[in-house]
Amino acid sequence: MINRRSIEVAVGLFIAAGLAALFMLAMKVSNISAFTEGNGYQLSARFENIGGLKVRSPVTMGGVRIGRVAAIEFDQNAYQAVVTLKISPQYDRIPKDSSASIYTSGLLGEQYVGLEPGADDAYMRDQDSISLTQSALVMERLISKFLFNQTVKENGGS
Amino acid sequence: MDWLQSLGRTGLILFERLGRGHLFLLRVFGGMSDTVLRPSLLIAQMYSIGVLSFTIIAISGLNVGMVLGLQMYNTLVDFGAEDSLGQVVALSLVRELGPVVAALLFAGRAGSALTAEIGLMKATEQLSGMEMMAVDPIKRVVAPRFLAGMLSMPLLAAIFSAVGILGGFFVGVGLLGVDSGAFWSQMQANVDLREDIVNGVIKSFVFGFVATWIAVYEGYDTVPTTEGVSRSTTRTVVHSAFAILALDFVLTALMFGGI
Numbered sequence: 001m002i003n004r005r006s007i008e009v010a011v012g013l014f015i016a017a018g019l020a021a022l023f024m025l026a027m028k029v030s031n032i033s034a035f036t037e038g039n040g041y042q043l044s045a046r047f048e049n050i051g052g053l054k055v056r057s058p059v060t061m062g063g064v065r066i067g068r069v070a071a072i073e074f075d076q077n078a079y080q081a082v083v084t085l086k087i088s089p090q091y092d093r094i095p096k097d098s099s100a101s102i103y104t105s106g107l108l109g110e111q112y113v114g115l116e117p118g119a120d121d122a123y124m125r126d127q128d129s130i131s132l133t134q135s136a137l138v139m140e141r142l143i144s145k146f147l148f149n150q151t152v153k154e155n156g157g158s
Numbered sequence: 159m160d161w162l163q164s165l166g167r168t169g170l171i172l173f174e175r176l177g178r179g180h181l182f183l184l185r186v187f188g189g190m191s192d193t194v195l196r197p198s199l200l201i202a203q204m205y206s207i208g209v210l211s212f213t214i215i216a217i218s219g220l221n222v223g224m225v226l227g228l229q230m231y232n233t234l235v236d237f238g239a240e241d242s243l244g245q246v247v248a249l250s251l252v253r254e255l256g257p258v259v260a261a262l263l264f265a266g267r268a269g270s271a272l273t274a275e276i277g278l279m280k281a282t283e284q285l286s287g288m289e290m291m292a293v294d295p296i297k298r299v300v301a302p303r304f305l306a307g308m309l310s311m312p313l314l315a316a317i318f319s320a321v322g323i324l325g326g327f328f329v330g331v332g333l334l335g336v337d338s339g340a341f342w343s344q345m346q347a348n349v350d351l352r353e354d355i356v357n358g359v360i361k362s363f364v365f366g367f368v369a370t371w372i373a374v375y376e377g378y379d380t381v382p383t384t385e386g387v388s389r390s391t392t393r394t395v396v397h398s399a400f401a402i403l404a405l406d407f408v409l410t411a412l413m414f415g416g417i
Contacts (some may be wrong), residue, residue, distance in 0.1 A: 004198075007205045011204045011208065013209075014208050014209040014310075015204075015313065017317055018208075018310075018313025020320075021316035022313075022316040022320075022355075022359070025355050026355060028342070028346075029248050029346065029349050030346065030351040030354065
């Protein structure tokens with residue numbers, strides 16, 4: 001018969017291992033960092049077409065993630081998508097005339113907002129909007145454009 | 159006419175068992191307070207249910223994770239998407255395989271032992287003996303086991319998933335040469351704390367509840383003979399597996415939508 005103390009120690013170890021596993025799943029596996037960056041400032045950008053961009057998609061500058069997409073709305077008056085970007089507070093020197101584009105990471109990867117820095121001396125503040133934007137590339141449009149060009153070329157050549 | 163009668167009889171027996179199971183559950187909940195007041199009973203059961211299941215859960219988790227890493231790598235590499243390996247392994251373990259496989263192993267390892275133990279107590283009239291001494295066997299025997307099973311299961315499932323991800327990491331990054339940074343970053347970018355991990359924990363909690371309930375009920379309700387105990391033990395494993403897999407479908411449909 002195992003004595004009481006060693007049973008209690010074993011149960012303690014088991015609970016600790018279980019909690020450690022949960023902790024690892026939460027911290028190491030999931031995107032908990034997205035919850036901790038609650039503070040930060042918001043910028044908005046208007047796009048003609050956002051493609052497959054989703055809330056919580058990354059916002060990057062020079063390939064480094066500096067924030068996330070906080071909200072996506074549709075403006076009925078301008079027929080544009082309004083994307084709210086939440087930028088981490090330590091990145092507070094984004095020039096006023098920076099531009100935002102929607103890119104795809106890899107051929108099948110997720111879509112993200114890439115910011116290109118401008119040359120302005122003034123920096124973006126909370127609730128500012130990015131005026132220079134470039135919409136997502138929609139694969140069907142590219143293909144149809146390409147096919148259209150091909151047809152035009154063939155017709156022009158003959 | 160005969161087959162109609164036998165169908166009716168089967169149905170009535172089924173519903174009677176189901177009803178008794180629920181009444182039993184209510185009694186167990188009623189007797190839960192004593193377990194909370196005497197944690198030593200709970201700790202002893204946590205040892206036999208949780209700690210002794212640890213090895214099989216950890217080893218199975220490691221192997222499932224390693225196989226998952228290997229299989230997914232071979233598929234993903236055709237699309238040049240082997241960087242997503244971490245994401246695939248983590249999502250399949252956290253959402254499905256962790257809770258479900260751990261619960262099936264739990265039913266086989268701990269549930270059957272619970273049924274056999276309580277069933278033999280009944281067959282050797284220990285439960286009646288307790289009643290004679292004015293000790294409520296539900297409070298003294300069943301409630302601590304039930305609570306211990308319910309608490310152990312989420313921990314075991316979390317261990318299964320965590321060890322499985324490490325197994326996938328070992329195979330993917332260690333043996334097959336996936337980039338370590340891509341493995342973790344793709345995983346972190348696509349596994350959501352609320353959507354995936356909390357839902358997985360809820361699932362494992364529900365499975366633990368159902369599997370332990372079936373196990374203690376089958377034990378308590380057994381026909382007190384050698385054959386009866388053996389049948390109850392078999393039924394525990396079979397019914398638990400059915401219940402876990404059926405509930406998994408329902409929970410997945412509710413949590414991850416689509417229906």
